[in-house]
Amino acid sequence: MQDCIYTAAESVERSGLKGLPLFKACQDSFFQKMAKRALTQKHSKGKILFLHGDEARYFYFIQKGLVRLFRETLDGSQVTVDILPAGQVLALRTIFEDDLYPYSAEIVENAEITSYPLSYLKDEIQTNNTLALNMLSSMSRCKRRKEQEIxxxxxxxxxxxxxxxxxxxxxxxxxxxxxxxxxxxxxxxxxxxxxxxxxxxxxxxxxxxxxxxxxxxxxxxxxxxxxxxxxxxxxxxxxxxxxxxxxxxx
Amino acid sequence: MQDCIYTAAESVERSGLKGLPLFKACQDSFFQKMAKRALTQKHSKGKILFLHGDEARYFYFIQKGLVRLFRETLDGSQVTVDILPAGQVLALRTIFEDDLYPYSAEIVENAEITSYPLSYLKDEIQTNNTLALNMLSSMSRCKRRKEQEIxxxxxxxxxxxxxxxxxxxxxxxxxxxxxxxxxxxxxxxxxxxxxxxxxxxxxxxxxxxxxxxxxxxxxxxxxxxxxxxxxxxxxxxxxxxxxxxxxxxx
Incomplete structure (x- = not known):
């Protein structure tokens, strides 16, 4: 099961990307551009969305379901990095990571997920300094959380x-x-x-x-x-x- | 021992801040402004540079020595976050953390450390998008390292x-x-x-x-x-x- 269930025009309304604090500094023109390439798909439990080290072209917004982020070691052990519910974005930071996914993502509860081209985000952040500053705040919070986990x-x-x-x-x-x-x-x-x-x-x-x-x-x-x-x-x-x-x- | 050993004018030459990849997008005017408020001091082993939760006014560049970053729990245990040698900066991300230091810093080997006002960095990053993007790359690498530690x-x-x-x-x-x-x-x-x-x-x-x-x-x-x-x-x-x-x- 991996069907496109909304057209691009519907996705921009349903996606919720516009409602995220991270993107509050973005103009309508950015969301409209994104919407043209947005694709919402259903994914069944067990599906791998992308693998650690794969070339990264998209970031994702979880409309429904659960996604497990994980890494695998050379000797085959798996480590769960996070489990993300609906309303979360993933793989955004890929644009700062040599355009490779920094973890693998697996659907762990039947999901609806919208993908957006990372290249558009990359273009936007080159000129939208407030978006860059919002991302810095967000990433700083994430880093603090990782330090707390350690x-x-x-x-x-x-x-x-x-x-x-x-x-x-x-x-x-x-x-x-x-x-x-x-x-x-x-x-x-x-x-x-x-x-x-x-x-x-x-x-x-x-x-x-x-x-x-x-x-x-x-x-x-x-x-x-x-x-x-x-x-x-x-x-x-x-x-x-x-x-x-x-x-x-x- | 906590003496100012260089004047501000000398600090800009000796600091090495200008040589850091993070600041390569900054103009001479930024470094000159920083130099006017830079202060290089000697600190003996055992000195606490700042405490977790203190109001943050400065970030630091380690000229010599070693600095241990740590946090303390309510029941008195200490956790070492990192140990930084000469050539490293610390407390930069404070500007994204409610202006409070996110850890404590202790001198663990006699050190020479230059302090710079965070307010100047905050001003610069508001208008210098390349600096913001360099910081995002740097913070993304740091976050990956923390995930690897976990x-x-x-x-x-x-x-x-x-x-x-x-x-x-x-x-x-x-x-x-x-x-x-x-x-x-x-x-x-x-x-x-x-x-x-x-x-x-x-x-x-x-x-x-x-x-x-x-x-x-x-x-x-x-x-x-x-x-x-x-x-x-x-x-x-x-x-x-x-x-x-x-x-x-x-």
Missing amino acids: EHREIQNAPQRIGCFLLRLIPQNKEGPVTIHLPYDKTLVAARLGMQPETFSRALSKLKRETGIKIKGATIELDTVQQLVQFSCAACSSEFPCKDLQQREF | EHREIQNAPQRIGCFLLRLIPQNKEGPVTIHLPYDKTLVAARLGMQPETFSRALSKLKRETGIKIKGATIELDTVQQLVQFSCAACSSEFPCKDLQQREF
Whole structure:
């Protein structure tokens, strides 16, 4: 399944690209130019959108579904870089990476994805300094998030890291009881956190015991956010709520 | 010890800022403006240059010495983000981070460091699009390096990670026997790799046994680079030599 489901003219309306803070400095003429080459396609779970090191011609906006970004080592191990839901863009930074995709992308939940030519973005950024500055801010946030991941892998234990993952799903300044729905299945959450499924399962049970949170399938209930903040954020150099909860990948 | 050892006029000549690829798009007028506010100071080992979360007014160029970037968690653990030698800049990205330093910086080897006002850089980047694009390329490389660190912490064992650290010290395309000098003492190498000193020591011995490299104090001898490449790069998604060996922090 890989059908063009919208015409280019419809894509510009449906894409949501125009609504992204990253592109707020772009004029209508940019979006119109993009729309002429935009292509929205359906992709089934399991499809590889592109491979790490492939020549990069397009960046993507996820309309529906989930995309897993990953890299593969020479000896065959896979490492999950991120898992992106609807509303996110991917492969934008390729224009600064020798025009090669810096990771592979796999559809992990049936998806609708719009592709746009990177060459148009490259042209735009050559003359639109505000777009360049917005990209710098966005990339700086992403980099801070990666540094935080390194920090957590160094000093947080597995239950604390799951606690941090859950806290990131809660709206900022939320008070009182909270219900969290996992955004994807536990195997993917484990992969995103770089844990084996059995490690994840044991760590989740420990998190439940130590914090008193309630877990029913993919739903987690907290009496208060503080249950997790006290447990996870004590072993972190950032204060809750984190500042980097906006755009995910780049 | 924290004396101004050069006048501003001398600093512009000695600083090397002008020689950095990042600033190649800047005109002489930018460097002259910077020079008027540049201040080169000596700092003794142990001095804290700035703290994570402090209001950021300056970025820095390391003329001599070593600087450790780190973060501290609420429960008092420290995590080393990077260790920067002479020739590197630090705290540049602060202008995209709410004007707060995103880490703390400690002098770990007596240093001479030039400070420059971030406000001038901020002014310049508002109108100099090529500088913004160069910064995007540089930050993209830094981000790739952070992603590689996450990957290595997930799938490489400690000896493989030390092997990778050593490979990064070897000039690209080097053939035949190689002698590597550790750029700083082993305690700092361990901190940079997020290992306890005893873990590092055991892993270094294992690396020696498994690859046949020779270690004498801070000097490491290889018959050929392949000894380490086969051992470390098999568990990595990038091929040797890595593309991100240029500018370190941002």
